[in-house]
Every structure is written in structure tokens, then in C-alpha cells.
Amino acid sequence: MKLKHRLHKIAHWEYWSTFSIYLPLFPVWLYCAYKARTLLFFHGANPSIKYGGMAMESKKEIYDLIPKNWIPKTIFASSEIPFQKILSELKSQVIKFPVIVKPNIGLKGLGVVQLEDLNELEDYQNNSDCDFLIQEK
Incomplete structure (x- = not known):
């Protein structure tokens, strides 16, 4: 094995x-x-993405360029906003658990997790030192 x-x-x-x-x-x-x-020769291929998509690009900014019907329901969050605001946003967009949570800036899937409930989401927010996205699975 x-x-x-x-x-x-x-x-x-x-x-x-x-x-x-x-x-x-x-x-x-x-x-x-x-x-x-x-x-920066590659910037011409992705002129709407910061640094042409080479590094440090915001997933939220990229998702904002894509039509909403092509991506999962997504909430932008950070460790600095109250958890209750995240909850109300989850309810307003009708996003149910499990959810996928990922750092807004990152590569190779680092920091991407599937969370099963509100307690795990609150822990993720409390332990996060960066902005992150919450997506329906």
C-alpha cells in the first residue's frame, strides 16, 4: 500500500x-x-489579475471577474469581522454545511479545509490571521 x-x-x-x-x-x-x-511577459495573458496571476493574487478579485453562475456561492470573510455577521451572510446566501474555506491569497491548496459545522468555522476564524473565503460544497 x-x-x-x-x-x-x-x-x-x-x-x-x-x-x-x-x-x-x-x-x-x-x-x-x-x-x-x-x-512580466505573462501579464498580457491575465491583464485583469494583479501581477498577471503570478503571485499574491486575491481569489476574491478573480471570482469578482467570473459570472456568478460559474462559481459556487462564496462569502468573503476575515478574522476581524464579528462571527455573527458571517452567520447572517451564510443565512442570506443560503449556504449550508459542509463548506469549503480557503485563504484569499495562497497557492497549491495550502490552508483549504472542509468544515462540517459552525463550531469549526468559528475556530477557523479565530485561528486565522488572513482574509478567507467560505464556499458552498
Whole structure:
């Protein structure tokens, strides 16, 4: 069973470390930057997304660009707003548990969790030091 699990992790890049994914791409990025005469050559592909989507882009800002019928119901929240306001927003958008909660800024699924009830959501908010999104599952 361990061998099967290990082979699965090797065959699927989403399990690889960030370093092992981006280091081999660095020479390609340099080549493309040289050809385009700008380090931000990719920005033209995503002009509406901060930094062209390379890093530190807000998921909320990206979701705001997408028609609502193409994405799950989503609430923007932070550790600084009262939990009661989050509850009222959940009720107004008719979002039921379980929910998916993810940091507004992040990569490779880090910090993404499925929460089963209000207690888990309140704990997530209390332990969060960044803005986050709550989505219907």
C-alpha cells in the first residue's frame, strides 16, 4: 500500500514541493522574459489579475471577474469581522454545511479545509490571521 501511495504522489504534480515545480521552469521563464523584453511577459495573458496571476493574487478579485453562475456561492470573510455577521451572510446566501474555506491569497491548496459545522468555522476564524473565503460544497 505504501508503494502505491508513493507512486501516486510521484505521478501527480500537485503533491510535489513548490521548489520542485518552479525551479525547472525558471530557465524557461528567463528565456521568455528575454524574448519579450520584460520580466512580466505573462501579464498580457491575465491583464485583469494583479501581477498577471503570478503571485499574491486575491481569489476574491478573480471570482469578482467570473459570472456568478460559474462559481459556487462564496462569502468573503476575515478574522476581524464579528462571527455573527458571517452567520447572517451564510443565512442570506443560503449556504449550508459542509463548506469549503480557503485563504484569499495562497497557492497549491495550502490552508483549504472542509468544515462540517459552525463550531469549526468559528475556530477557523479565530485561528486565522488572513482574509478567507467560505464556499458552498
